[in-house]
Structures are given as structure tokens and as C-alpha cells.
Amino acid sequence: MADSPKIIINFKTYSESSGEKAKQLAIHAEEVHDLSGVDIAIAPQAVDLKAIRDVVNIPVYAQHIDPISPGNSTGLYLPEALMEAGINGTLINHSEKPLKLAAIDEIIEITKKYDLTSILCSNNIRTSAACAALNPDFIAIEPPALIASGYAVSQCEPEIVSNTIAAVHEINDSIPVLCGAGITNGDDVKAALDLGAEGVLLASGVVKAEDSKAVLEDLVSKI
Numbered sequence: 001m002a003d004s005p006k007i008i009i010n011f012k013t014y015s016e017s018s019g020e021k022a023k024q025l026a027i028h029a030e031e032v033h034d035l036s037g038v039d040i041a042i043a044p045q046a047v048d049l050k051a052i053r054d055v056v057n058i059p060v061y062a063q064h065i066d067p068i069s070p071g072n073s074t075g076l077y078l079p080e081a082l083m084e085a086g087i088n089g090t091l092i093n094h095s096e097k098p099l100k101l102a103a104i105d106e107i108i109e110i111t112k113k114y115d116l117t118s119i120l121c122s123n124n125i126r127t128s129a130a131c132a133a134l135n136p137d138f139i140a141i142e143p144p145a146l147i148a149s150g151y152a153v154s155q156c157e158p159e160i161v162s163n164t165i166a167a168v169h170e171i172n173d174s175i176p177v178l179c180g181a182g183i184t185n186g187d188d189v190k191a192a193l194d195l196g197a198e199g200v201l202l203a204s205g206v207v208k209a210e211d212s213k214a215v216l217e218d219l220v221s222k223i
């Protein structure tokens with residue numbers, strides 16, 4: 001059974017969300033979830049997954065998994081090893097880690113086999129429609145130009161969100177759509193939900209904030 005995150009924090013590779021700081025951010029996310037009841041999931045770097053799994057119970061996702069079986073590969077992320085580290089799911093095809101169609105398809109098969117939540121990222125409306133044919137648990141539309149811009153896709157380019165939802169649902173109306181890029185506050189989240197998105201995916205707004213916990217509290221405040 002897939003999770004139903006309203007907010008996913010992608011820790012990316014920022015120094016503010018690596019190592020000990022990653023653990024602290026994860027704890028803050030869990031505290032805000034506990035107080036608000038809003039489902040929050042986090043996607044830390046692979047090296048931090050195990051340490052974070054040991055301190056929080058909220059869903060923890062990999063930022064990427066490789067479509068490989070145990071054996072002689074080097075420098076890749078083995079799904080079974082990430083599961084042992086405690087992941088509940090994975091981002092797939094983030095615009096900062098783009099994949100070929102065949103690899104995406106294989107990864108989604110792996111997530112289904114192991115009951116992991118699949119968040120398939122797309123960069124525009126056309127690719128979102130193509131993603132729908134692969135039947136992930138979620139599609140997350142993130143226009144690359146707005147990533148880390150501070151300009152929220154839900155407020156600055158709302159038609160990208162609503163047209164993506166329409167395009168995805170024309171193929172498969174049971175796939176929930178998330179949106180991300182530039183989301184930084186509760187109004188951005190509310191705008192996304194008002195457009196029909198199930199939730200949001202964000203990074204810099206929380207990770208780079210001076211007071212990440214205050215930002216997390218603001219993000220859930222209008223849900």
C-alpha cells in the first residue's frame with residue numbers, strides 16, 4: 001500500500017541537509033507531522049538513509065534507485081540494500097537525475113515487487129502524460145526552470161500544474177499528481193492543492209531556510 005504524502009522534502013545534496021544536519025531536519029519534519037497530522041515524507045541522500053531511519057518513523061524515500069540485481073555492479077544503488085536501510089519508496093527520474101524510459105519502467109516494476117512507493121518525476125506536460133502510461137504511485141511535475149528559483153510553480157505557472165493533471169488523468173485518472181519547483185510557503189502549497197495537486201515536492205525553501213522548522217510549520221498551515 002503506497003504512502004500518501006502531502007509534502008515531500010527532497011534533501012538533494014545540500015550541505016544543510018547532509019550528515020548530522022540531515023538527521024536534525026528529518027526530526028523536525030517528523031515533529032511537524034506529529035503536531036499537524038499532515039503526511040510529510042523525506043528523501044535524504046543514500047549515505048544518510050540508515051541513520052535517519054533510526055531516528056524517525058515518517059516515510060523515507062531514496063532520491064534514486066538503480067534497476068539492478070545483487071551482483072557485480074559498481075557505484076550504483078541496489079534496491080535491496082536501500083530497503084535494508086529502511087526506505088519506503090523512491091523518487092524516480094528527477095530532472096537532476098534523468099533516466100531513459102526503459103530504466104524508468106524497470107524501476108517501477110521493482111517498486112511494485114517490493115511494495116515501495118514510486119514518485120515518478122517529470123519536467124513538462126508531455127513527459128507527464130508519457131509517465132502516466134508507466135503507472136507509478138505518483139507523478140511529480142517539476143519545471144526545471146523554476147527549481148530553486150523561489151518562484152512557486154503553483155503560483156507563477158499554475159497552468160503547468162492544471163494542464164499536467166489533465167494530461168495525466170486522460171491516460172490514467174487514478175494517478176495522483178504532485179507539483180514542485182520554487183515552493184516555499186503555505187500559500188504555495190494551498191495554491192497547488194486548489195489546482196488539484198495531491199501535494200508538493202520541495203527542497204531549497206526548507207533546506208536553505210534559516211529556520212527550517214518554522215518553514216515546515218508554515219507549509220502545513222493551510223492544508
Ligand SMILES: O=C(CO)COP(=O)(O)O
Pocket residue numbers: 010094142146147148149150180181182183201202203204205
Ligand atoms: O527539485 C525540487 C524537489 O525535488 C524542487 O526544488 P526547489 O524546492 O528547491 O525548487
